Amino acid sequence: MKRRLFEKIAFSIFTAVMAVSLLSLVLYLDLKDELPQLPDSLEKINLSLPTEIYSSEGNVIKVLGQRHPVPLDEISPRFTQAMIATEDSRFYSHNGVDHIALARAMVRNLQSMRISQGGSTITQQLSKNLFFSFERKWIRKLKELLIALQMEATFTKDEILEAYCNQVYFGSGAYGVEDASLVYFGKRAKDLTLLQAALLAGLPNSPNSANPFNNFERAMNRTRTVLKRMVRSNFISPIQMEEALETDLELVLRRLQSNPNQYFLQFVIDKLEKEYGKEFVHFGGLKIFTTLDTRLQQYAQQAVTTHMKVLDRRMRPGEDGERLQAAVVALENKTGAIRVLLGGRDFAQSQFNRAVSNNRMAGSSFKPIVYLSAMETLGISPATLMRDEPVVLEISPGKTWEPKNFNETYYGDLVLKRALMKSLNVISAKLVYDITPERVIKTARQMGITSDLGPHLSLALGATGVSPLEMAGAYSVIANLGILNEPYVVERIEDFRGNTLYEHFYFGVQRFSQKSIYPLLDMMRGVVEEGTGSGIRRMGFRHPAGGKTGTTNDYKDAWFDGFTKDISASVWVGYDSNVSMIDRQGRGLTGGSAAAPIWAYFMKKGLQGKSQVNFPVPEGIRFAEIDEETGFIANLSTRKKIRVAIKNEVVLTLPPSTDSVQGFFPSIDPIIPNPQNIEEDVLPEL
Amino acid sequence: MNKPGILGNLNGIVFFVALLAIFSLEIFGKVVERGVGNYLKWENHTRPQLGRIWERDREKIVAQKKIESILTRLNTQEQSSESIQSFKELFEKLHPSVPQMVSRKKFLQLYFEFPEHLAQKVVSPYELLEIDSNRDWQRVLLTQFGEWITISFINNQNFPIREVFLSSEGMGENSLSQDIFQGTLEEAGFGATSILPFADFMRVMKTLGYDAQKNLFPDPQWFFKKNYHVSRVGIKEEVDSDVYPPPVKLGVEYQGDFYTEVLILPVPALISDNLLSQIEIPVQDDSLEAVSPFGDYQGDLN
Numbered sequence: 001m002k003r004r005l006f007e008k009i010a011f012s013i014f015t016a017v018m019a020v021s022l023l024s025l026v027l028y029l030d031l032k033d034e035l036p037q038l039p040d041s042l043e044k045i046n047l048s049l050p051t052e053i054y055s056s057e058g059n060v061i062k063v064l065g066q067r068h069p070v071p072l073d074e075i076s077p078r079f080t081q082a083m084i085a086t087e088d089s090r091f092y093s094h095n096g097v098d099h100i101a102l103a104r105a106m107v108r109n110l111q112s113m114r115i116s117q118g119g120s121t122i123t124q125q126l127s128k129n130l131f132f133s134f135e136r137k138w139i140r141k142l143k144e145l146l147i148a149l150q151m152e153a154t155f156t157k158d159e160i161l162e163a164y165c166n167q168v169y170f171g172s173g174a175y176g177v178e179d180a181s182l183v184y185f186g187k188r189a190k191d192l193t194l195l196q197a198a199l200l201a202g203l204p205n206s207p208n209s210a211n212p213f214n215n216f217e218r219a220m221n222r223t224r225t226v227l228k229r230m231v232r233s234n235f236i237s238p239i240q241m242e243e244a245l246e247t248d249l250e251l252v253l254r255r256l257q258s259n260p261n262q263y264f265l266q267f268v269i270d271k272l273e274k275e276y277g278k279e280f281v282h283f284g285g286l287k288i289f290t291t292l293d294t295r296l297q298q299y300a301q302q303a304v305t306t307h308m309k310v311l312d313r314r315m316r317p318g319e320d321g322e323r324l325q326a327a328v329v330a331l332e333n334k335t336g337a338i339r340v341l342l343g344g345r346d347f348a349q350s351q352f353n354r355a356v357s358n359n360r361m362a363g364s365s366f367k368p369i370v371y372l373s374a375m376e377t378l379g380i381s382p383a384t385l386m387r388d389e390p391v392v393l394e395i396s397p398g399k400t401w402e403p404k405n406f407n408e409t410y411y412g413d414l415v416l417k418r419a420l421m422k423s424l425n426v427i428s429a430k431l432v433y434d435i436t437p438e439r440v441i442k443t444a445r446q447m448g449i450t451s452d453l454g455p456h457l458s459l460a461l462g463a464t465g466v467s468p469l470e471m472a473g474a475y476s477v478i479a480n481l482g483i484l485n486e487p488y489v490v491e492r493i494e495d496f497r498g499n500t501l502y503e504h505f506y507f508g509v510q511r512f513s514q515k516s517i518y519p520l521l522d523m524m525r526g527v528v529e530e531g532t533g534s535g536i537r538r539m540g541f542r543h544p545a546g547g548k549t550g551t552t553n554d555y556k557d558a559w560f561d562g563f564t565k566d567i568s569a570s571v572w573v574g575y576d577s578n579v580s581m582i583d584r585q586g587r588g589l590t591g592g593s594a595a596a597p598i599w600a601y602f603m604k605k606g607l608q609g610k611s612q613v614n615f616p617v618p619e620g621i622r623f624a625e626i627d628e629e630t631g632f633i634a635n636l637s638t639r640k641k642i643r644v645a646i647k648n649e650v651v652l653t654l655p656p657s658t659d660s661v662q663g664f665f666p667s668i669d670p671i672i673p674n675p676q677n678i679e680e681d682v683l684p685e686l
Numbered sequence: 687m688n689k690p691g692i693l694g695n696l697n698g699i700v701f702f703v704a705l706l707a708i709f710s711l712e713i714f715g716k717v718v719e720r721g722v723g724n725y726l727k728w729e730n731h732t733r734p735q736l737g738r739i740w741e742r743d744r745e746k747i748v749a750q751k752k753i754e755s756i757l758t759r760l761n762t763q764e765q766s767s768e769s770i771q772s773f774k775e776l777f778e779k780l781h782p783s784v785p786q787m788v789s790r791k792k793f794l795q796l797y798f799e800f801p802e803h804l805a806q807k808v809v810s811p812y813e814l815l816e817i818d819s820n821r822d823w824q825r826v827l828l829t830q831f832g833e834w835i836t837i838s839f840i841n842n843q844n845f846p847i848r849e850v851f852l853s854s855e856g857m858g859e860n861s862l863s864q865d866i867f868q869g870t871l872e873e874a875g876f877g878a879t880s881i882l883p884f885a886d887f888m889r890v891m892k893t894l895g896y897d898a899q900k901n902l903f904p905d906p907q908w909f910f911k912k913n914y915h916v917s918r919v920g921i922k923e924e925v926d927s928d929v930y931p932p933p934v935k936l937g938v939e940y941q942g943d944f945y946t947e948v949l950i951l952p953v954p955a956l957i958s959d960n961l962l963s964q965i966e967i968p969v970q971d972d973s974l975e976a977v978s979p980f981g982d983y984q985g986d987l988n
Contacts, residue, residue: 010701010702010705013705014701014705017705017708032733033733033734034736035726035733035736036733036734036735036736036737036739036740037730037731037733037734037735037736037740038727038730039739039740048742048746094716094719095716095719095720095723096719096723097719099713129738130737130738130739131736131737131738131739132737132738146722146726147726149719149722149723149726150722150723150726150727150730151723152719152723153720153723153724153726153727154723154727154730276752277748277749277752278745279745279746279748279749279752280748280749280752280753282745282749283742283745283746283748283749284749284750284752284753285749335845491844495753495757499757500760501753501756501757501760502756503844504844505785505827505829505838505840505844506838506844506845506846507829507831507836508846508849509831
């Protein structure tokens, strides 16, 4: 009886062993071709040269694919102990498989009928990280296990542990313990304290949710668990654990939130990836020299952050807590170099780059393009008299359009320069009606605008989607007296040996004659001195400048685009959901109140300490003082005078009692700002 | 009932001992893991390079290939620029999609190399001196936008110190028609009746004013500098040209370093009138009897 039982047991064991062996063999033969080859050395994983991105000042502002592999003896032993205690307490005694952990995990998985626990050793995790996807599948687990066994047979324990420490992800973009130590504590991995080592050792398990930058409490709870496991594994005593918990963690400030260059960098990376391929950018070991001026970018970020806080307080709370967004672009006129590109308030919260997206209406900031087209096509000048009154324009037989001024105020007769300074919609609509939208589109293209522009009369009011980058580019053509410099972000790219792979050359193209552009430039200076953009003067910006505000229907977009001799900048403010910007008093935000203060703050800080440079007056231009309500040359009895810049060949007329002359007025009185002509927005102090 | 023999019990014991030994070896010696691991290590080289670690390797290779292709293209462009032999070729190789870049040294070499005044029509030597005076001029970039050619004299920041704008049409019609032909005047398309020895041509030249001489004939210094000896001169009217009146070309044949060469130059319209008034060129029509292109002028033709 005993013998039979004995034989049965023996036979069962034998059968089980044979069955497992056979099954393993069949599985192996099935998986054989899917098992990856192991490299000769695990150091191979860190051989990639990083790509460095530089600012225009020559400082490294971003490193792509950077790893800081360190040998095991340059990693704090506390960290390796913490890692072993947490991830694989029998690391030095198994050969790739921890039977106890595996059996425990199998029981739990069978109980839950899903893979809830891995029971993976450090070797298995390394195998997974180097070769396999992160899908939780039995087959993948088996392959991972086989490769782990091979790794154990090929490399020493220390080599495996070193490779694991150098490639595991710790969250916040940090791969490897050295990188993680720098990101979280600003120190080398060899200098980690017990508490810091325990915190880092707890991160690979949940690098995002237990990240001290995202959830400090959870990170500390995990750290306590790690320390307890270290005590259980006899790496530290309970007293040491308590002492460690008493120490200061010395966590550094999060980099991402305070880095204002992210939008610019992402724009550069996307652009280069599109042009040369992702591999070239991330694995080329390049040096990319960009046009970014980090000082100006910092000022733009400050201006946006400060003014957005003011506006947040002023605004009605949104239904879903949506916050206002802003974008800033600044170009160097002489070269077209993009010195500032800020695509939103905070890259960490929203990566959508509003500075280059062309889905927002330009509003009145598009009007200078309309005026330039009209002056070129109709031969009119800033001194030409226009009539501002309600008008009905026929779009097609039986279909009409009645453009209305802001606040539905009409001024009667006034000259073209004053019309732009007051941003009158009726005048702009009449001009587009006379010259056709196609002519305006042609001018916009000449100024470098590439977005789709519909050939509609509403172009007069800027009812077309453009990007702040395009607007800054178009305005820089005005500041440049007709020369278009294609905006660019990359000066030069070098490989790791210093060979130049790409270099930017300046292709300044004279798109308009200087004397055609200058009258418009002068009109836009009028906007800043006495028109809708005069808020920037009240904020203390004193440099000679031109610009234009823009506010779209129902206050959905607010713009201020402007330029000095050297820099053109465009500022946009609005909601991503394209809802109206209405404050607690029920008033809408305009370009003058929402965007112009950002522009003024940014430009004031950016040009601090720099001398004021005037715009050169080209040959063939003269200045004259005229009556803004009649267009006649001003005389002593003129009530409302305005100074205009006109081409020499423009004939000005004396009031009816005198003869027609080509007046030349060498000395002009300074312009006195007229507060009546300023938009009634309250400009908050920054 | 048969009792099992010692042998039967021994089999069972051996079997159990063997099993126990295997389990012990696995528990204490990890034989299965070691065995599988070593087997996989042994046949490692037969397996494919799959997975993230190899993918990264491939990405690095792709990146390196891209870099190499860019460098090759740039080197080819540089070599192509360096191989340019004349100012004319510099413009000929220019296309709207292919800008030309030459070093300052190369530009100056070409500028002073060609014996005509083309280079000096583009930019005067005094202007070049001025551009060079700030010691910042590094390279010259030629670009074409439509019919316009821009010559940018750029510094080490790639910023243009000076830009010169030219009409490509104007360049093509006038100055760029200068050329050096390897061969004789006859091979260059000059009719036998329109060729005369240099000494005879000089007699006609002497009848022209100083400015006309200068505009018609290349700077003699070029021939002296290169030790070239002028032998004959030919004149031909480009009757196939679309332009009216047809342009007139002057061919100066000389003995070059290795070959006989002909320097072909356009004759400015005003000078050609003057020249042709003294030298009658027959219409190149085979049906007509050849007439001396030099009309009544007899000189040393016989």
